[in-house]
């Protein structure tokens with residue numbers, strides 16, 4: 001059973017064809033990863049799923065229902081499509097705790113009047129969200145020591161973790177992670193990989209990920225789709241994708257080992 | 272810090288005034304506000320009322336500009352809507368002031384929503400220009416819709432009244448203005464403890480990401496406009512009761528800029544900053560007046576230079592704070608507090 | 619309808635619009651290069667006009683010497699403002715930068731009042747006085763010659779930005795700051811030059827407008843009309859500045875003549891509101907692309 005089905009999606013910006021006739025499925029309760037060289041269209045695909053970009057062609061089905069352009073981003077978030085961003089998009093004017101609580105926005109209801117009085121529904125709801133965020137997310141991601149800090153003061157790796165926390169507060173069905181370990185050190189990467197696996201195992205959330213770190217991708221993915229120049233060139237389990245000559249070619253530009261060597265050493269000075 | 276798991280402790284942790292010293296200071300401050308009118312002369316009382324009105328309006332603008340990131344050049348126009356609403360209601364219906372003030376706020380909020388509608392399509396400075404257009408139209412309506420607004424002559428109204436009490440003197444008005452200011456600042460503080468305040472800040476910091484995370488931008492931008500202009504409307508209503516005459520020239524564009532300046536000088540996106548900024552910007556001209564009066568015996572020309580000096584100081588404060596202290600008086604205040612917390616151990 | 623009257627009013631309006639176009643061009647140059655919306659442009663115009671007053675009236679120089687001196691003074695003012703007050707704001711939010719320009723406007727008003735008092739003043743007249751007729755239509759000479767001088771500068775500007783090295787640097791900076799920088803263009807200098815050139819255009823227009831309508835510290839209000847022009851035309855469009863300048867100048871004059879002075883601003887702001895709704899980035903402006 002696929003929770004997300006992308007069919008024949010095409011998107012272009014002027015002359016740039018970011019996505020061309022892209023089709024693939026995200027099986028439920030898996031970690032599905034999209035890989036591909038820079039500019040292949042991975043982030044654009046996420047943006048189409050989020051509803052921020054409107055594909056010129058094709059359609060997206062989510063939990064068996066179509067997701068037409070008339071369903072705007074906030075509605076999609078409420079339906080359970082959560083994500084993190086390639087260039088960390090935390091709200092700099094808020095603390096870690098408030099950033100995470102913001103993720104719960106779509107599941108809250110209290111209105112302006114009760115907010116002004118901070119009485120009745122608003123107060124109950126805020127307390128409940130606080131409790132849930134503390135006990136389910138902050139403990140799980142081991143960020144209790146920074147909850148009061150403004151996000152801007154945090155190191156990069158922790159910021160990524162807070163972004164994940166915020167996405168989890170959205171109670172997603174599908175969690176989209178755009179390069180979750182980019183720029184992290186080894187230890188941080190391992191932590192993050194562990195979190196992602198736990199999220200799939202224990203929370204039963206389907207993970208759709210974009211990532212360049214092949215080690216991690218091959219380790220934790222159940223299913224991989226490869227995008228190159230806006231097109232899906234292959235998909236399958238890690239072992240198949242790893243050995244697919246098309247993929248090697250996409251990544252290396254040319255499968256010829258000598259030319260790769262030359263690329264790595266453009267001056268020809270072999271050490 | 273590890274908090275106990277009981278629900279109560281989260282609730283306590285979410286409270287605004289957590290420590291008992293904080294509560295003590297708050298009580299002390301409220302006490303001062305209480306005895307102030309009994310202790311001072313009529314001039315200071317008058318200033319107290321002016322500051323109170325300015326605090327309400329600045330807090331409103333801070334919600335919109337400081338917290339939601341939507342710059343507005345229409346604040347004076349919204350205050351005008353509130354003032355005319357109060358004037359018209361008190362002339363034509365004789366309703367008591369709590370009702371007229373609420374209606375003034377609601378009227379201004381309705382106009383605010385209308386003015387905010389372009390935010391569906393335009394952002395940033397284009398939106399600021401739309402609010403500028405609104406203030407031009409509002410001024411035009413105030414001046415030309417004679418049957419309702421009294422045209423250029425404006426409207427004069429009776430003092431506020433309630434339960435047979437009339438609030439004619441500044442002393443009486445103080446007891447409407449200042450409690451209302453305290454209440455409205457606290458209400459604003461509450462908003463920023465909830466999802467609505469978080470949504471505002473999220474829109475200011477990164478609107479697109481906020482939308483993808485589930486925040487309906489138009490809805491919250493309009494809500495911010497409505498809330499902000501409600502505050503402006505109430506402030507305008509108080510202005511009407513305070514001066515008891517309302518004319519189109521009571522709410523010039525320069526007043527909108529005055530409030531923006533108060534937000535900036537105080538500290539954008541900081542409620543305490545709004546209060547400090549409102550008080551500071553209201554009191555600077557008064558201080559200058561005092562200085563001029565003191566100088567006149569020695570320099571008979573001094574009064575001539577007061578108005579240009581005021582312009583220069585006003586502009587200089589805006590520029591100076593933006594360049595040298597972008598977080599405004601609130602930041603200076605925090606620095607002073609830090610200093611005294613450590614004093615006398617480090618220095 | 620009196621067509622002759624309409625024709626004459628329209629002509630005066632179009633001529634006024636030509637000056638608006640010049641000011642708007644100055645505004646757009648600054649915006650394109652530095653992305654700063656200059657709310658102080660009206661006050662810069664005013665300041666230059668007062669300088670003219672000082673040189674021609676106070677120091678009794680020939681107006682034809684006073685005019686270039688005043689314009690140079692206004693340009694220097696623009697350059698100084700950029701260097702001392704705008705540059706430190708590099709990278710700050712547009713809201714803050716706009717507020718800085720508003721503050722600058724206020725300082726300039728104060729300075730002018732300080733030096734020249736708040737009383738309205740008349741500029742010594744220096745333009746030819748014989749009535750100008752275009753066909754059957756009479757045009758006040760001050761407006762006609764003002765228009766001619768303004769247009770001359772406008773044309774020089776257009777040629778300069780099209781063909782000169784400085785113009786190319788400016789356009790390169792406008793289209794991609796980082797790329798321009800990496801190509802070795804001195805971006806800081808371009809910013810400064812944009813303010814100097816922009817203020818120069820505004821200063822000349824300031825003297826010409828003040829020569830027809832008089833001068834007071836409230837003169838800077840004209841900045842609001844310019845703001846309408848550039849929003850209607852599109853903040854980053856030179857063509858837009860020209861077209862909208864002429865149109866708004868015409869509309870303002872016609873509305874003033876037929877409906878009364880109190881209708882001038884509402885009429886132009888109505889056009890602005892409509893444009894904001896149907897074409898949020900102005901008639902010729904470009905829509906900025908947003909990414910996550």
Ligand SMILES: Nc1ncnc2c1ncn2[C@@H]1O[C@H](COP(=O)(O)OP(=O)(O)OP(=O)(O)O)[C@@H](O)[C@H]1O
Nearest residue numbers: 013016018037038039040041042043044045908909
């Ligand atoms: N808003 C936009 N306007 C114009 N072009 C765009 C826009 N968004 C993406 N593109 C273009 O679409 C193509 C795909 O970009 P995208 O960001 O999706 O790549 P990516 O696979 O995420 O790359 P990376 O690994 O570097 O993040 C690129 O050529 C990019 O320049």
Ligand SMILES: [Mg+2]
Nearest residue numbers: 042043044086
């Ligand atoms: Mg990407």
